Amino acid sequence: MERLRIQITIDPALYTRDPETTELGRKIVSKSIEMIDDLGFEKFTFKKLGLAINSNESSIYRYFESKHALLVYLVSWYWSWIEYKIVFATTNVSDPSIKLLSCIELLTKDVKEDTSISYVNEVTLHRIIVAESSKAYHTKDIDKENSKGYYKTYKRVVQRVSDFVTDIHPTYEYPHMLISTVIEGAHHQRYFSKHLPSLTNVCEGKNNITEFYKELVLNAIKQ
Template sequence: MQTLLKNLKVEINEKIYVKDPESTDLGKRIIESSIHMIHDMGFEQFTFKKLGKEIGSNESSIYRYFESKHRLLLYLTSWYWGWMEYQLVIKIIPISDPITKLNTAVKILTREIVQDVNFKHIDEVTLSKIVIEENSKSFMTKGVDEENKEGYFSIYKRLVLRLRAMIVAVNPDYAFATSLSSTIIEGSLHQHFLERHFTALTDCNENVTPTDYFLDLIHKATT
C-alpha cells in the first residue's frame, strides 16, 4: 500500500495548466515555492516575477506552465481537493457501517491537516492554510461559469457528491443532503478562518474544533 501511495499522482484538469508541472523538476519547484510564497505574502502580492526570482528562473519560464497566477491558484486548490479525496477514499473503503463511514468522512474533511510524506515537493499543511485563506478567490470571478463548464472545479464537486452520498446512505429522507455536504466542506474552511482571525464569530477554539461542530451538525441533521 505504501508503495502504491508513493506512486500516486493527483490528476488535475489539463486545461488549467499549459505544461504539467509534475513532469519536470522546474515545474515541481514552481509548485513548491509558490505554496510558501502565497502563504507568506498573500495571493494579491504574489507575482510570477517574484516567484521567478525566488526559484532562480526567468519569469517567462513560469508562463510556460501557467498562463496566469489565477490558473496557478486553480491548480493548487484543485490539487488540494484531489489529495483530500484520496485521503477520504482510502480511509472509508474498509468501513461498512454508514454512520461510521459518514463520521469518518466528516473528521477527515474538517480536521487540521498533517504532512503527507508521499508528496515531497508539496507542503500540505501550508497548502491547507492557503485554501482556508484564498480558496474563494479561485472561483469568485467573472469567469467562474465558463471555468465551471470547462470542468475546472470537477474534483471539488466530486468530493461534495461523495459526502452527499454518505449522508443519503444514513438518512435517505433528508431533503438537503447536497446543501449539507457543501456546507460541511466549505464551512470547515470558514470555521478555521474564523478561529484564526475572528474568534468572536465562532464557537471553535482551543477546546472545540470545527470537527466537533460539524459532527454535531451532521448527527442532528441525519437522526
C-alpha cells in the same frame, strides 16, 4: 513502514504544461505554495516567484497561463488529495455512518503534518485553501471556467460525501447543501478562529470545529 506513493492526477485543463513532469514545474508549484501562504494571493506575482526559484517569469507562464490558473490548479490538487484520503478511509467500511464521520473528520480537521507525498507541502497548502481558495471561484469567469471542468474535483468530493448522507437517510432533502456547508464552514471557522475569534467558539487544544460539524450533521440527518 514504507509509505505508499500517492498518485495525484490533475486534469490537463488546469495547466498549460504539466508541472509534475519537470524539475522546474515542481519548483513552481512547491515555491508558489510557500509564497502565496507568505505574501497572500494578491501580493504574490510570477515575477517574484521566478526570482525566488532562479528562473524567469516567462518560463512560469509556460506552465500556467495566469496566477489565477495556478491558484485553481492548487485548489484542485488539494481536492484530489482529499478525495484520495476519503477513498482510502472509506473503502471496506460498511457502516455509512462511520464513513460519513470519517469524511467530516477529513474535511474539517486541521492539517498538521506534511505527509511528504511529493513537492507539495500539505500543511501550507491547507492554509492557502482556508485563506485563499474562495478567490478561485469568486470570479466573473466562473461559468466559463466551470464548463471547462476547473471545479470537477471539488464537486466530486461533495458528491461522494453526499452519497454517504443519502445512504444513511435516503429521503433527506439537502445532502449537497449539508456537505458543502460543512466544507466551506470548516474553512471559515478555521480562518475566523485565527483572525475573528468572536465569530467562533474555538477553544485551545480542542478539536471544536470537527466536533461542531459532526454534531451538526448527525442532528440534521437524525430520523
